[in-house]
Amino acid sequence: MALVIETPAGGLPAGNPSAPGDPGGPVTSERAAGATLAEGALAEAAQAGGDGPDVPGGRSRTMTIVGHVALALLGIVCVFPIYWMYTTSLRRPQDVYKLTVLPWPLSTSSYSQALDQLDLARLMLNTTIVAILTAAGQLLTSLLAAYAFAVWGFPGKRLLYLGFVGTWLVPFQVTMLPNYVLLHQLGLLNSLAGVIVPNVVSALGVLLLRQHLDSFPKELLEAARIDGRGSWTTLWTVVVPNLRAALTALGILLLVNAWNEYFWPAMVLQRGPSVLQLGINGYLNSAEGDNWGPLTAAAGLACLPIFALYLALQRHVINGFVRSGLR
Amino acid sequence: MSRITVENVTRRYGGTTAVDAVSLDVADGDFLVLLGPSGCGKSTLLRTIAGLVAPSEGRVLVDDRDVTDVPARGRDLAMVFQSYALYPHLTVARNIGFPLRARRLRRAEVRRRVGEVADALELSALLDRRPRELSGGQRQRVALGRALVRDPGAFLMDEPLSNLDAQLRTATRTEITELHRRLRRTFVYVTHDQVEAMTMATSVAVLNRGRLEQIGPPTEVYDRPASAFVAGFLGSPPMNLLAAEVIHRDGQLHAVAAGVNVPLGIAVPRRSPDDAAGEPARSVLLGIRPEHLRVTSSAAAMTAATDATAAEAAASASGSDGPVTALRGVVRTVENLGSEEIAYCVVGDGEVSVRARRPAGFAVGDAVALAVDPGQTHLFDRESGRRLVWRPDPHPAVPSARVPVAT
Incomplete structure (x- = not known):
């Protein structure tokens, strides 16, 4: 007498090697058949020239290549002007109109000329002050407004929000003159404050942050309320730390916009302090006519802080814009 | 605190x-x-x-x-x-x-x-x-x-x-x-x-x-359960709820419908011989938990499974001793839960689930006769769904709602 493992009545399940009984024939032969089948399929795929999709329903390799080539061409078109700007700035003054792709021999004379003729450090500082204060102001007002719109319910909310967004649709040219008159009355013309103050609210910022805040988990806000936080402390201890990616992305966008702003500073700063974009423009209207060498050199320098910023915070920018909400 | x-x-x-x-x-x-x-x-x-x-x-x-x-x-x-x-x-x-x-x-x-x-x-x-x-x-x-x-x-x-x-x-x-x-x-x-x-x-x-x-x-x-909703929400499967009429029969109240004849264990003294005939029947929802239904016979021989008169005949034939067949139906599907089996039976024009310890021997298509202890039946008002209780009033012979009917 002995205990034996029960054998299923209907025979062995195929391909179960641990089952006792016949260890041989049908199982192995079946496997072999399977193998040849798979090989056949592989051979077929190879005959098709590798043109089949990698994933079922995926795109074929040809399509992928075409797509990449198209994207690469588009990328070149986008990058070329910037490349040409730096190339021109590095040519010798007499080579400025040459069309060689590589600037040779290299020369930094355009840069020294730009630095001689422009107080670049001063311009850079002014631009930095204007850009940082404008962006910070816009970020703060956007955050507060978006928080109120997303989290609170109050009468007239929809109307107020539409009004807010509506200001985004009003062209700059419409508000330009009233703003100018107001600045004149406030005595802020020809000062950096005059450039900053009318721009501290950004409808775009409110719009973008509200989208992010609408998808912010409401239970987190409720948990904070239960845990004893008021609305203001909830904003700073719960919302802002979890909104960093969106805030960084928006902050960079606003900073770049403020940095590149030309028209409004040109109106406000007709005398007194100046900013980079105005200084560079001076070259186009200078007495000797178009002075492309120093112009491109100054423009190239003006771009560097933005490039540096983007490189440093690239990950956040992509996260902030690609993801529409928080996870 | x-x-x-x-x-x-x-x-x-x-x-x-x-x-x-x-x-x-x-x-x-x-x-x-x-x-x-x-x-x-x-x-x-x-x-x-x-x-x-x-x-x-x-x-x-x-x-x-x-x-x-x-x-x-x-x-x-x-x-x-x-x-x-x-x-x-x-x-x-x-x-x-x-x-x-x-x-x-x-x-x-x-x-x-x-x-x-x-x-x-x-x-x-x-x-x-x-x-x-x-x-x-x-x-x-x-x-x-x-x-x-x-x-x-x-x-x-x-x-x-x-x-x-x-x-x-x-x-x-x-x-x-x-x-x-x-x-x-x-x-x-x-x-x-x-x-x-x-x-x-x-x-x-x-x-x-x-x-x-x-x-x-x-x-x-x-x-x-205070209402048909509670009865139908609790329990897995929930309480069976069948539309039925409460009538007098042999000095007792019964809930009857097609295939259903459930004595409610409430004795009603007959005041006059023609009293029963004159009583209006009251529409109710009869509630029975699946685990309170017992199979009295799998009664494969019974042909008129859903015939109310057959159920009545069986009920009166078996008398007071032994389980009284209260419901007759046909097994539609059977679920095996491991320790128990649940049979879903067609009774009249409704469905009744029966919960029994395995092996209960249910088979799809079987005719089954089911019994229930009168103390384990529940009555609910058809309109409001509220629970009905028997109040031995001197006059009304029909159970009245304990809870006022809420709309």
């Missing part, structure tokens, strides 16, 4: 009423489960108690103090959310300590209490992790810890187990019950899971479409 009283609370959202004039009293140390299908208003009611939602009408009292207009943080209530609502940017330790920091406790004190709670919940090894690095069960514990650390008067829980897998849910259920016994605090717990309600609660409040259907200990809610 908190006693929570809800007085006539109504909450409307636009045209819909989520909570409709609910009043209940949760005694200090009670474990009240708010039970009901999704959309019945149980979560809204809990949020009203928590102070996250303001009632449109009515009052909320904690320890007889009116807190209707007191913000959530002033109510001394802690809440565990369905999604746990852990702060993703904070470590476990800082998540648990968050309510204490919000109350500006000293740092050393915060650390001491977080340590205590973490020990109790076996979270000590995880204090430096962030919520996304935790498993579902661990997150649930952190959420519990964040509520515990405040040592609140009462705990509010909104389906805290619904995101856990079945095994973990059972274990956590026991832990929460244990916690309630140890802390002796008031718990208000929202769930749609009747097993949680039956196993954890000291009292269950069943809600339906914003209204309170019944409140009482789990056994009472199960054994004496």
Whole structure:
């Protein structure tokens, strides 16, 4: 007498090697058949020239290549002007109109000329002050407004929000003159404050942050309320730390916009302090006519802080814009 | 320690009423489960108690103090959310300590209490992790810890187990019950899971479409459902509800329908010979739990399975001794639950589920005869759905509703 493992009545399940009984024939032969089948399929795929999709329903390799080539061409078109700007700035003054792709021999004379003729450090500082204060102001007002719109319910909310967004649709040219008159009355013309103050609210910022805040988990806000936080402390201890990616992305966008702003500073700063974009423009209207060498050199320098910023915070920018909400 | 009283609370959202004039009293140390299908208003009611939602009408009292207009943080209530609502940017330790920091406790004190709670919940090894690095069960514990650390008067829980897998849910259920016994605090717990309600609660409040259907200990809610809704919601499968007529027969009340002839165990003295004929029949819903139905014979030979007259004949033939065949039907499907079997039988134009220990020998297509103890039948009003009880009045011979008919 002995205990034996029960054998299923209907025979062995195929391909179960641990089952006792016949260890041989049908199982192995079946496997072999399977193998040849798979090989056949592989051979077929190879005959098709590798043109089949990698994933079922995926795109074929040809399509992928075409797509990449198209994207690469588009990328070149986008990058070329910037490349040409730096190339021109590095040519010798007499080579400025040459069309060689590589600037040779290299020369930094355009840069020294730009630095001689422009107080670049001063311009850079002014631009930095204007850009940082404008962006910070816009970020703060956007955050507060978006928080109120997303989290609170109050009468007239929809109307107020539409009004807010509506200001985004009003062209700059419409508000330009009233703003100018107001600045004149406030005595802020020809000062950096005059450039900053009318721009501290950004409808775009409110719009973008509200989208992010609408998808912010409401239970987190409720948990904070239960845990004893008021609305203001909830904003700073719960919302802002979890909104960093969106805030960084928006902050960079606003900073770049403020940095590149030309028209409004040109109106406000007709005398007194100046900013980079105005200084560079001076070259186009200078007495000797178009002075492309120093112009491109100054423009190239003006771009560097933005490039540096983007490189440093690239990950956040992509996260902030690609993801529409928080996870 | 908190006693929570809800007085006539109504909450409307636009045209819909989520909570409709609910009043209940949760005694200090009670474990009240708010039970009901999704959309019945149980979560809204809990949020009203928590102070996250303001009632449109009515009052909320904690320890007889009116807190209707007191913000959530002033109510001394802690809440565990369905999604746990852990702060993703904070470590476990800082998540648990968050309510204490919000109350500006000293740092050393915060650390001491977080340590205590973490020990109790076996979270000590995880204090430096962030919520996304935790498993579902661990997150649930952190959420519990964040509520515990405040040592609140009462705990509010909104389906805290619904995101856990079945095994973990059972274990956590026991832990929460244990916690309630140890802390002796008031718990208000929202769930749609009747097993949680039956196993954890000291009292269950069943809600339906914003209204309170019944409140009482789990056994009472199960054994004496106050309405057809409660009867049909609790139990798995729920109570069988059959449309029937209550009539006089042989000095007793019977509930009859096609294939149904259930003696109700209520003797009615016959006042005159033609009395029975003159009585109007009363339309009711007859309720019988699946586990209270017994198979008297699988009666394969019976041909007129759904014939009421055959059932009556069998009932009168078998007399008072031995099981009385009350229902006749045909097995439609059989479910095997391992320890038990559930047979779904067609009876008349309705369906009846029968629960029996395995092997019960049900086979699809079998004709079955079923018996039930008269004490285990329930009657509900056809219109209002409220429970009917027999009141031996001198005059009316038809059972009347104990509870006034509510529309």
